[in-house]
Amino acid sequence: MKTDSLKLIQDLSNANGISGFEDEVLEVARKYIGDSLDVKEDTLRNLYCTPKNQIENKPVVMLDGHTDEVGFMIQTIKNDGTMKFIPIGSWFAQNLGSQRVRIRNSDGDYIKGVVASKPPHFMNPSERNTVIEITGMVIDVGAVSKEEVTQKFKIEPGAPVVPEVTFEFNPMNKVMIGKAFDDRLGCACVLDTLTQLQGSDLNVKLVGSLSSQEEVGLRGAKVAAQTIRPDIAIVFEGTPSDDNFTDASIAQGAMGKGPQIRHRDSSMVGNPRFIKFARDIAKKENIKFQDAVRENGGTNAGNIHLSNTGVPTIVIGIPVRYAHTHYCYSSYNDYTEAVRWAVAILKNIDKDIIAEF
C-alpha cells in the first residue's frame, strides 16, 4: 500500500460509479491494495478484502463501505439531441438545474454535458413559480440531433451519468470538497482500517466489504453479508451533516466535530450493547464523537444486521455537508478519527465481549 489516505480519498471520490457501475471504484481500491490483502469479487461487484495469514476460528468482523454513488441514467435520446434521464438514488430536483455532468459512452469515454431545462424567456408566469421536476429536465452535450448523440458521441440509453466534479482539499481548514463522499469516505475507512491493522495480533478475523448498489436499496451488502457470514459488523458511512440547517445546540452531524455513531434510523436500531462498547472505547481513547438519532435514512446496516442469524452492527458516520448533491464538504480530521475509532474497537474486542452483544 503506497498511497496516503488523502490521495486514496481523492481517487475514490473522482472515480465514476453509480449503482451497478462501480467498476472504476474497485479499480482504485485494487490499485491501493496491491498484493497486501486477498481480494475477491462477486458478480454484483462486491469486493471482499481480507488480510493475509489470519487465524481461523475467531469471530468474523465485517467492515462495510458502499462503492456506488448517486447519479443518473440516460433514458431516451430525443430528436433534438437532448436526453431525458432518471435519477439513480435520491436527488432533490432543485439541486440539479445548470449543473455539469459526465456521461459514459459506449467506448467507455466520458462526455461532458449540462442539466438543462426550458429557459426563463419561454416560461409563462406560472411556470416561473413552479419547481421543475426531473422529468422536465434534459441533459445537453451541445449536440443538435439524435444522430450526433448516438453516432458522434456514442451515447446510448442506459448510459450512466455522474456529477462533473473534481476533488479538492483545502489545507487551511483540512476540509475536503468533492462528489460521492457518500460513501467513498466509507470505502477509504474500510481500506485504511485494514491497512492500519496489518500485522496486529487481533482476537477477531477481519473481512472488508466494498459493497455495491447501496443507493438503490442496500442490495450489494445483502449478498455480501450472506457471503461473509459475520459475527458482528461495522458500517462506515458518509452521513448527512445537519449543522448549517439546525440549531447548533441540537445538531448531531456537525462537520469537524468528530465521527458519528448512529443509534437509530429507518433501517436499523443499532445494537445498544455494541454501541456502548464503541462509545466507551472512544471516551478512553479521547475520540470526540457525535450521537446520531435519525428519524429517517438507512444504511447497509439495515440488511447486514438482519442477515444469517442476526448480526450486531454499528454505523460510524463521517459528516458530509450537502450529501446527494454535486459538491460535498467533509473534514479530513473527522475521517481520520473515524478510522482511529474503528482501529481501537477492533484491537479491544474479543469473543467474550461479542458474546455479550
Ligand SMILES: [Zn+2]
Ligand atoms: Zn451512503
